[in-house]
Amino acid sequence: MVKRKVSNPLALAVLAVLSESSMHPYEMAQKLRGRGKEQSIRINYGSLYTVVDALCRASFIEPVETFREGRRPERTVYSLTPAGRVELREWLSEILRTSTKEYPEFEAGLSLMPVLPPETVAPLLRQRVESLEIRLGEVRAFMDQMRASGLRRLFLIEAEYEEMMLRAELAWVKCLAEELEEGTLEDLEIWYRWHQGDESSRSFAIRGEERHMT
Amino acid sequence: MVKRKVSNPLALAVLAVLSESSMHPYEMAQKLRGRGKEQSIRINYGSLYTVVDALCRASFIEPVETFREGRRPERTVYSLTPAGRVELREWLSEILRTSTKEYPEFEAGLSLMPVLPPETVAPLLRQRVESLEIRLGEVRAFMDQMRASGLRRLFLIEAEYEEMMLRAELAWVKCLAEELEEGTLEDLEIWYRWHQGDESSRSFAIRGEERHMT
DNA sequence: CGCGGTATACTCGGCTCAGAGTATCCGCCA
DNA sequence: TGGCGGATACTCTGAGCCGAGTATACCGCG
Numbered sequence: 001m002v003k004r005k006v007s008n009p010l011a012l013a014v015l016a017v018l019s020e021s022s023m024h025p026y027e028m029a030q031k032l033r034g035r036g037k038e039q040s041i042r043i044n045y046g047s048l049y050t051v052v053d054a055l056c057r058a059s060f061i062e063p064v065e066t067f068r069e070g071r072r073p074e075r076t077v078y079s080l081t082p083a084g085r086v087e088l089r090e091w092l093s094e095i096l097r098t099s100t101k102e103y104p105e106f107e108a109g110l111s112l113m114p115v116l117p118p119e120t121v122a123p124l125l126r127q128r129v130e131s132l133e134i135r136l137g138e139v140r141a142f143m144d145q146m147r148a149s150g151l152r153r154l155f156l157i158e159a160e161y162e163e164m165m166l167r168a169e170l171a172w173v174k175c176l177a178e179e180l181e182e183g184t185l186e187d188l189e190i191w192y193r194w195h196q197g198d199e200s201s202r203s204f205a206i207r208g209e210e211r212h213m214t
Numbered sequence: 215m216v217k218r219k220v221s222n223p224l225a226l227a228v229l230a231v232l233s234e235s236s237m238h239p240y241e242m243a244q245k246l247r248g249r250g251k252e253q254s255i256r257i258n259y260g261s262l263y264t265v266v267d268a269l270c271r272a273s274f275i276e277p278v279e280t281f282r283e284g285r286r287p288e289r290t291v292y293s294l295t296p297a298g299r300v301e302l303r304e305w306l307s308e309i310l311r312t313s314t315k316e317y318p319e320f321e322a323g324l325s326l327m328p329v330l331p332p333e334t335v336a337p338l339l340r341q342r343v344e345s346l347e348i349r350l351g352e353v354r355a356f357m358d359q360m361r362a363s364g365l366r367r368l369f370l371i372e373a374e375y376e377e378m379m380l381r382a383e384l385a386w387v388k389c390l391a392e393e394l395e396e397g398t399l400e401d402l403e404i405w406y407r408w409h410q411g412d413e414s415s416r417s418f419a420i421r422g423e424e425r426h427m428t
Numbered sequence: 429c430g431c432g433g434t435a436t437a438c439t440c441g442g443c444t445c446a447g448a449g450t451a452t453c454c455g456c457c458a
Numbered sequence: 459t460g461g462c463g464g465a466t467a468c469t470c471t472g473a474g475c476c477g478a479g480t481a482t483a484c485c486g487c488g
Contacts, residue, residue: 095323109309
C-alpha cells in the first residue's frame with residue numbers, strides 16, 4: 001500500500017496504453033475512447049495533460065519526439081520508461097488485490113435519510129429504481145455495441161462487473177422501498193412520529209436517550 | 215440535477231447536524247463520529263473548515279456567536295438558515311432519487327486487467343477475496359458495536375447497504391477467480407498466448423484485426 | 429508536583445482537477 | 459470560393475481538497 005506519486009486512475013490508463021506503443025496525449029484519449037474505457041475511467045482533457053506532465057516528472061514516461069504539422073500546436077510523443085512499466089504492473093496489481101473503502105454518494109444519502117420524513121423517502125427510492133434501470137439499459141447497450149464491433153468479452157469484463165453491481169443495488173433498493181410502503185420497516189413508527197413533532201419520539205436515534213439525530 | 219454551490223458530501227452532513235441544533239465545527243465532527251458517520255462520509259479537518267466556510271458564503275449557514283474559554287482558540291457557533299434547510303432537503307432528495315455514475319478503482323483495474331498475464335491475475339483476485347472478507351468482518355463488527363450502544367437499525371441502514379454490496383462483489387470476484395483457475399474463462403487462451411509473445415494472437419482485443427490492446 | 433500523553437480546535441500550503449475557452453485545420457455545400 | 463460546422467489539440471484559471479503541522483488545555487501517574 002505504497003502511496004503513489006501520481007494517483008489519478010487516468011494515469012494508470014496512460015501507462016497502460018503506452019505499454020503498447022508510444023503516442024501523444026490526444027491519441028491516448030482517442031485510443032481509450034475507442035475501447036470504451038471512458039465508461040470505467042474518467043477521461044477529461046484538463047486532467048489528461050496534467051497527468052501526463054506528472055508522469056513525466058516522476059520519470060514513468062518520457063518525451064521521445066515533438067513535431068508539428070502545419071501551424072497546429074506542437075505534438076509531443078511520449079513513451080514508457082522501464083520504471084513506468086514497473087509502476088504499471090505494481091499499481092494495477094495493488095488495485096486488483098486490495099479493496100479500498102470508497103464513499104459512494106448514495107451511501108452518504110442513506111446515512112442521512114432520516115432527516116427526511118418517511119413519506120417523502122419512499123417515492124424517492126421508487127425513482128431511484130427507475131434511474132438504476134435506465135443505467136442498466138445503458139450498460140447493456142454499451143456492451144452489445146462494443147461486442148458488435150468485434151471486441152472480445154475479456155475486454156468488457158468491467159462492464160459485466162458494473163452490471164452485476166447495478167443489479168445488486170436495484171434489488172436492495174426495491175426491497176427497501178417495499179418495506180417503507182408496506183410499513184414493515186423496523187423503526188418506521190418512531191421515524192414517522194418524530195417528523196410529526198411528537199414528544200414521545202424524542203429518543204429517536206438512540207433507544208432511551210434524549211433527543212438528537214443523524 | 216442542478217449544480218450544487220457546495221458539492222462535498224461532508225457539506226451535506228454539516229447541514230444535517232445543524233438541522234438538529236447550532237454548534238461549532240469541531241462539535242459537528244464529534245457528533246458525526248459518535249454516530250459512526252465517518253464510515254459513509256469522509257470527515258477530515260481540512261475539508262471540514264473549508265466546507266463550513268463555503269456554506270457560509272452560500273448563506274446556507276451563518277455564525278451566531280463566537281466565544282473562547284480560557285486561552286483556547288476561538289469557537290464560532292453556526293446555525294442553519296432557511297435557505298440551508300431547503301438545500302439540505304433538495305440535495306438529499308436528489309441523492310436518494312438518482313444514481314450518478316461513479317468510478318470505483320476496481321472497475322478501472324478490471325478494464326486494464328489484460329495488461330497483466332492471466333497467471334498473475336488469478337492469485338491477485340484470490341487476495342482480493344480475502345481483503346473483501348476482512349472488510350465485511352469490519353462492517354459487521356461496526357454494526358454490532360453501534361447496535362450494542364443502543365443505536366436503532368434505521369441509523370445503520372447505510373452499513374447494511376455496504377454489507378450487501380460487499381457480498382455481491384465477493385461472490386462475483388470468487389466466480390471470476392475460479393474461471394481463471396479452471397481455464398473456463400472465454401478468451402483466456404489468447405490472453406495467455408499474447409503474453410507469451412505469440413504472433414498468432416496479434417489480434418487480441420478485437421477479433422480479426424491487427425494487434426493492439428487495453 | 430512535574431511530565432507525558434491525549435483531547436481540543438484549528439491553520440496553511442500545496443497539489444489536483446474540472447471544464448470552459450482558444451486556435452487551427454478540413455470537408456462540404458451552396 | 460467563401461463560409462460554416464465539426465474535429466483536432468491543447469491551455470488556463472480558479473476552486474476544491476487533503477493531511478501534516480501547530481498550539482493550548484487537561485488529566486492521570488509516579
